[in-house]
Amino acid sequence: MRFKRSSILPGFWPAFAFALSYLSLLVLIPLSSVALTTASEGWGRAWRIITAPQVLASLRLSFGASLAAALINSVFGFLVAWVLARYQFPGKRLVDALVDLPFALPTAVAGITLAALYSETGWIGSVFAQAGIRVAYTPLGVLVALTFIGLPFVVRSVQPVLEDIEQEAEEAAASLGAGRGQTFRLVLFPLARPALLTGFALAFARGLGEYGSVVFISGNIPLRTEITPLLIITRLEQYDYAGAAAIALVMLAASLVLLFAINLLQWRTRRAMEAPGL
Amino acid sequence: MSARRVCQDPPLLRWGLTLLAVGYLVLFIVLPLVTLFAGALSKGWRAYGAAIFHPDTLDAVRLTLLAAGIAVPLNALFGLAAAWAIARFEFRGKNLLITLIDLPLAVSPVVAGLIFVLVFGAHGWLGPWLADRGWQIIFAVPGIVIATLFVTVPYVARELIPLMQAQGAEEEEAALVLGAGGWRIFFRITLPNIQWSLLYGVVLCTARALGEFGAVSVVSGHIRGETNTLPLHVEILYNEYRFTAAFAVASLLSALALVTLVVKRLLEGKKEPRYKAQAAQPFGEA
Numbered sequence: 001m002r003f004k005r006s007s008i009l010p011g012f013w014p015a016f017a018f019a020l021s022y023l024s025l026l027v028l029i030p031l032s033s034v035a036l037t038t039a040s041e042g043w044g045r046a047w048r049i050i051t052a053p054q055v056l057a058s059l060r061l062s063f064g065a066s067l068a069a070a071l072i073n074s075v076f077g078f079l080v081a082w083v084l085a086r087y088q089f090p091g092k093r094l095v096d097a098l099v100d101l102p103f104a105l106p107t108a109v110a111g112i113t114l115a116a117l118y119s120e121t122g123w124i125g126s127v128f129a130q131a132g133i134r135v136a137y138t139p140l141g142v143l144v145a146l147t148f149i150g151l152p153f154v155v156r157s158v159q160p161v162l163e164d165i166e167q168e169a170e171e172a173a174a175s176l177g178a179g180r181g182q183t184f185r186l187v188l189f190p191l192a193r194p195a196l197l198t199g200f201a202l203a204f205a206r207g208l209g210e211y212g213s214v215v216f217i218s219g220n221i222p223l224r225t226e227i228t229p230l231l232i233i234t235r236l237e238q239y240d241y242a243g244a245a246a247i248a249l250v251m252l253a254a255s256l257v258l259l260f261a262i263n264l265l266q267w268r269t270r271r272a273m274e275a276p277g278l
Numbered sequence: 279m280s281a282r283r284v285c286q287d288p289p290l291l292r293w294g295l296t297l298l299a300v301g302y303l304v305l306f307i308v309l310p311l312v313t314l315f316a317g318a319l320s321k322g323w324r325a326y327g328a329a330i331f332h333p334d335t336l337d338a339v340r341l342t343l344l345a346a347g348i349a350v351p352l353n354a355l356f357g358l359a360a361a362w363a364i365a366r367f368e369f370r371g372k373n374l375l376i377t378l379i380d381l382p383l384a385v386s387p388v389v390a391g392l393i394f395v396l397v398f399g400a401h402g403w404l405g406p407w408l409a410d411r412g413w414q415i416i417f418a419v420p421g422i423v424i425a426t427l428f429v430t431v432p433y434v435a436r437e438l439i440p441l442m443q444a445q446g447a448e449e450e451e452a453a454l455v456l457g458a459g460g461w462r463i464f465f466r467i468t469l470p471n472i473q474w475s476l477l478y479g480v481v482l483c484t485a486r487a488l489g490e491f492g493a494v495s496v497v498s499g500h501i502r503g504e505t506n507t508l509p510l511h512v513e514i515l516y517n518e519y520r521f522t523a524a525f526a527v528a529s530l531l532s533a534l535a536l537v538t539l540v541v542k543r544l545l546e547g548k549k550e551p552r553y554k555a556q557a558a559q560p561f562g563e564a
Contacts, residue, residue, distance in 0.1 A: 005368040009450055010460040012367045019360040020375070026428055027381055033396040033403065034389065076302045083299040087292055095300060097539050101307050104535035104542075106489030107387075108509040109528040112516045113310045116317055116525075123313065124305075148306050180287060209386025212491035212509070216516065229388035233496060236392065241401050248389045259384040263377055 034248045041242035049246045054222060055231055059250070061139060062228040066207030069146035070154075074200045077154025078192070084155070085162035099155050102148055107212025114145050115216040137219030142227060145213045150203030157199030161192050161269065194272050198265040205258040209251060314532055317525035329515075329526035337503045338511040338527075341419065345494075345507065346487035349426040354480055357434025362468075365442035366450070376439065382431045390428050391496025394421060417499030422507060425493040430483045437479035441472055444552040474548040481545065485538040489531060 004012065038046045049055065083089075084096050102110065118125040118135040128135050135141050165188060173183040211229040218225040228251060235244035287295075319326055329335065360379060364372055382390065396402050398415040408415060415421045449471070453463045469476075491509040498505045500514060508531055515524035 003370050007367050007447075008454055009366050009447060009463075010454075011464075012363055012369075015359040016363040016367075016369070019356060019363055022356050022359075023375075023378055023431070026424075027378065027431060030393040030397050030428070031381070031385070033393050037396050076299070079295060080299045080302065083296050086287075087296055089296050095303060097543050098303060098307050100539055100542065101311070101535065104485055104489075104538045106491055106509045106512075106528075106531045106535070108491040108512050109314070109489070109531050109535075110310070112512060112524055112528060113314045113317075116521070117310055117313045123309065148310070151306055205384055209384075209389065211386065211388045212495075229386050229492065232388050232392055236395060236496065239401060241396060241399070244392055245396060248386075248392050251386050251389055255384040255386065255389075259377065259380060262384075263380075 031252070034245050034252055037242055037245035038249050041246075045242065046246035046249070049243050050250055054226070055228070055247060057223045058226045058228040058231050061142060061225065062208055065139060065142045065146050065227075066150075066204050066210075068143055069150050069207050070200050070204040072143075072147050073150045073154045073203050074196060077151065077199060077203075078158055078196060081155045081158035081162055085159050099152050102151050107149070107210070108216075110148060110213040111145065111216035114141075114148060114213065118144055118217060136217050137221065137225065139225055141217040141219070142214055142225060145217050146207040146210060149210050149213050150207050153202040153206065154196065154199030157195045157202065157269075158192050161195040161272075162188070165191055191272065194265055194269040198262060198269055201258055201262045201265060205255065205262065208254055208258070311532065314525060315529055317521065318529035320525075321522045325522055326526045326529075329523035330530060332523070334502055334506070335508075335511060335527055338506045338508045341422065341505070342488055342507045342509075344419070345423050345426040346484055348423050349430050349487045350480060350483050352427060353430050353483055354434045354476070356431065357436075357438050357479060358476075360435045361438035361442050361472075362464075364439050365445075366447050379432050379435050379439075382428055387429060387490065387492025388496055390493040391425050394424055394428070394497055398424075416497050417501065418505060421497035422494050422505060425497045426487050426490055429490050429493050430487045433483035433486060434476065434479035437475045437482075438472055441475045441550055441552055442468075445471060445550070472550060474545055475550050478542070478545045478549055481538060481541055485535065488534060 080099065084092065084099075115136055116122050118128070118141060120126060120129045120134065120136070122136070125135050133140070135144060169187055169191075170183055173187045178186065209229060211227070211233075214227055215230060218227065218230075220226055220230055228247060232244045232247050232251075235241075235247065286292075360375075363369075364376060395416055397404060398408060398421065399405055400409065400416070402416075415424070449467050450463050453467050458466065489509055490507075491513070494507055495510055495513070498507070498510055500506060500510060502514070506514065508527060512524050512528045512531070515521075515527060
């Protein structure tokens with residue numbers, strides 16, 4: 001089989017060569033440095049670095065908090081998507097636009113703002129403090145930051161699917177004797193499920209690598225509130241390139257697995273949306 | 279019972295859910311915004327102006343604009359080239375290429391910064407070679423530009439590829455048959471068909487370039503007046519307990535984010551639809 005199917009249009013080779021060399025020089029070759037630098041120092045040392053208590057604690061926090069934040073956003077993101085797709089209410093356009101704010105706001109700005117809001121003197125933090133709960137500088141603060149940053153993913157994945165479901169599907173369900181609850185459980189929710197999963201995976205992936213919005217509210221207490229990306233920076237500041245690369249390799253592997261899963265899910269979502277009756 | 283009624287939720291449920299959803303957004307989005315602007319203005323407009331027009335802030339503005347000014351046009355060019363190759367031709371490994379373009383979005387910003395330290399840093403692959411020539415990339419402006427380039431690679435390409443795939447090649451092929459050359463086809467047919475989506479991608483790309491923190495933070499070295507972008511300047515001010523100034527500079531970036539949201543909304547109404555347009559009958563319906 002030949003590499004490229006023939007076409008009458010010009011410009012394939014210049015466009016392809018430019019895109020591929022650009023991507024290789026800027027993305028692929030630099031990313032390979034993570035694996036190569038780790039390997040050059042030996043896998044034994046890399047393993048010792050990754051399994052050090054401080055790194056393991058940070059991995060637990062990063063994975064745990066990202067997972068919890070993605071779950072919170074799955075519930076509330078689905079709710080927001082549902083309300084925006086199906087109900088009319090005053091100010092809806094403004095609310096719809098505000099959902100994207102965590103995408104648009106620089107992470108450092110989000111970070112200092114959340115730290116101020118949830119510190120013991122902040123508006124929300126002081127309410128929690130009266131109940132004896134500290135948010136800023138605890139793992140709970142990490143959860144708050146990751147929930148903020150992941151908020152748009154589920155909404156923007158699920159909303160278009162809910163908007164595309166035609167009323168006929170619901171009418172058919174109703175005419176066959178289904179109540180509203182049954183229609184939701186058996187018709188609407190299954191249609192939106194692949195998109196919900198995609199949004200969940202996107203929010204989780206984003207949370208895992210997030211840095212700027214977390215480091216201000218987390219307080220970076222060793223073994224307690226250090227996230228994994230922060231440990232990479234700490235290693236770099238000590239000029240321990242191989243150590244930083246070893247920790248980064250774990251994160252990179254997780255990113256690649258998630259990217260693959262997300263692509264698979266998006267492909268399934270598209271197929272579900274193209275299914276007859278939609 | 280009418281069909282409309284069947285598919286509508288009871289009012290109590292409707293309003294309950296709406297209140298819950300809006301409440302969630304107020305808690306997580308509106309309150310932080312209010313905190314931010316309240317913090318910025320907590321010592322009055324004069325302190326606000328002093329923070330914004332401080333020489334260090336203005337230096338940071340200049341560097342931020344420089345990095346975005348280089349990264350956005352280059353990545354727009356990349357997006358156009360990638361979309362032309364992917365959406366107009368069939369070749370092996372195409373899906374892999376599309377996935378690779380998304381890669382920078384999946385990588386942690388810190389890892390994005392780290393890789394360039396591993397390549398260009400003092401102890402990195404090219405470190406000794408660069409040092410011999412007196413060139414510095416890490417802890418200098420070129421490093422910031424490269425890190426910004428990396429994190430903003432996908433934005434334009436992601437907008438254009440699905441659009442051009444949906445539009446198909448018929449119009450360009452017709453122009454070619456009628457005798458138009460490659461560049462003429464591109465400027466007269468392709469570009470007008472994708473202009474709003476291109477602009478949309480450029481807006482997203484610019485917003486990310488101006489606001490990037492993690493990747494730039496790793497390669498910058500935080501040298502004031504030299505390698506400090508606006509988001510890094512916010513961090514420095516905050517860590518020096520100059521909260522009002524930190525929030526003032528942050529409010530500048532937030533205002534920019536709000537403008538981005540408005541422009542995005544406006545462009546969403548203009549963006550070319552991602553299904554085959556009716557223009558497939560260019561000579562009208564007979």
